[in-house]
Amino acid sequence: MQDRLLGWFDRHQRVLPWRARKGRRPDPYHVWLSEIMLQQTTVVTVGPYFEKFLKKWPSVQKLAAASQDEVLAAWAGLGYYARARNLHKCAQAVTNDYGGVFPDTEEGLLELPGIGPYTAAAIASIAFDVPATAVDGNVERVVSRFFSIEEPLPASKKTIREKAAQLAKGVSRPGDFTQAFMELGATVCTPRKPKCGLCPWKDDCAARRKGNAEELPRKLAKAAKPVRYGKVFWLSDGKGRFLIHKRAGQGLYGGMYQLPTTEWITDRKAAAKLPAPFQETIKPCPLGESVRHSLTHFDLVLEIWTAKAPRAGTVKGLEEACWIHSENIGDYGLPTLMRKAIGLCAGL
Ligand code: SF4
Incomplete structure (x- = not known):
């Protein structure tokens, strides 16, 4: 053998x-x-x-x-x-x-x-x-x-x-x-x-x-994956640059760069509301597009919202953000999910 x-x-x-x-x-x-x-x-x-x-x-x-x-x-x-x-x-x-x-x-x-x-x-x-x-x-x-x-x-x-x-x-x-x-x-x-x-x-x-x-091998039927919802923000400075920041913690995507997002939750109604800090300082509008991505334990649907020249530095967690051009995304650890969102927004 x-x-x-x-x-x-x-x-x-x-x-x-x-x-x-x-x-x-x-x-x-x-x-x-x-x-x-x-x-x-x-x-x-x-x-x-x-x-x-x-x-x-x-x-x-x-x-x-x-x-x-x-x-x-x-x-x-x-x-x-x-x-x-x-x-x-x-x-x-x-x-x-x-x-x-x-x-x-x-x-x-x-x-x-x-x-x-x-x-x-x-x-x-x-x-x-x-x-x-x-x-x-x-x-x-x-x-x-x-x-x-x-x-x-x-x-x-x-x-x-x-x-x-x-x-x-x-x-x-x-x-x-x-x-x-x-x-x-x-x-x-x-x-x-x-x-x-x-x-x-x-x-x-x-x-x-x-x-x-x-x-063979036989496998137990898998439970359907839950869906989580949230918003992702395309914040541009009006000069061809957009805002990314480093995701905190050691959890999912921890240490990677991302477009600002809300929390990703299963409650679709709650996810539809715009959190106060974004509402008051960035004043974004919905783009009418969503980015979808499948992860191991859940599927994700993120609505894209956009704003021009926002006061992003005043939103908690975005103080250390940086403005970048699309052609420089290779210099940052941006997961596929975020690259998909950037692909939908670049050129706006
Ligand atoms: S089932 Fe797999 S191990 Fe068995 S003969 Fe076919 S290829 Fe070989």
């Missing part, structure tokens, strides 16, 4: 920017950076971001020396911004506390900011070739099908983990096996229309025998 998968991987692995060339040891910095970027994000999306980060910060020490604003600006558009804040903290911890060298065990890696059990296992096995079971969505799918596990996710996670560890036990090349397992799920045992004819495990696969591969 292991030899068949490794043999298949040797012949068919994709060339990926973070993957070491044949016969070379992977760079732990590259493995770590790619694993953080690939959480909840596709290989296609991550590719250009990975290249950009490596060009800007070729070593973990260089990344540690950057400011958080620079890192957030480079990360803008990749989403899940807590990852970027933790990435920066982790680079600083590796540089300052570990002499710039990543720990080579799961336990050691788990001590670092932003590294959970999956990421620790993936880095330990891929970068340091130590036995560790990293179960991502691809591995979950392959194992569910191979053993024809009917119990739906997430309840089946423990069984899947145990079965994955069983398949990896005693493997001669732990790092390659981890990558091969994921690669099989990503390229052959795909969510729809798995290419079972090309699979190195086809002769032993229970789901293939039963003919129900595409139905």
Whole structure:
């Protein structure tokens, strides 16, 4: 089983920017950076971001020396911004506390900011070739099908983990096996229309025998996402510049730049009211457009309101705001939601 998968991987692995060339040891910095970027994000999306980060910060020490604003600006558009804040903290911890060298065990890696059990296992096995079971969505799918596990996710996670560890036990090349397992799920045992004819495990696969591969893994039906409402303000100075400010806190979009907004709440009626500080000082008007964005736990609808040359500095939270031109948005960490709003307003 292991030899068949490794043999298949040797012949068919994709060339990926973070993957070491044949016969070379992977760079732990590259493995770590790619694993953080690939959480909840596709290989296609991550590719250009990975290249950009490596060009800007070729070593973990260089990344540690950057400011958080620079890192957030480079990360803008990749989403899940807590990852970027933790990435920066982790680079600083590796540089300052570990002499710039990543720990080579799961336990050691788990001590670092932003590294959970999956990421620790993936880095330990891929970068340091130590036995560790990293179960991502691809591995979950392959194992569910191979053993024809009917119990739906997430309840089946423990069984899947145990079965994955069983398949990896005693493997001669732990790092390659981890990558091969994921690669099989990503390229052959795909969510729809798995290419079972090309699979190195086809002769032993229970789901293939039963003919129900595409139905697995089963998942519990998800509850409908709630919708939150609010307003976003396009405040221009009449000279082609508009106002942005840094969002406070460590929560959603914390540390990123944004157009001023109201709170995002589920009560649509309450969200329709214009809060007093904006009403009194900025006196904005509705544009008649809304920006919609889907986040992991809720969908968001923000009405766009505009005003010219407002006294924004008198609104609490906007004292530190800055005026920028549209062509400079790349210099600021603006999430996709805000870029969408700017796209609707630029040129007003
Ligand atoms: S035989 Fe088909 S269903 Fe089974 S592991 Fe391979 S690709 Fe997946």
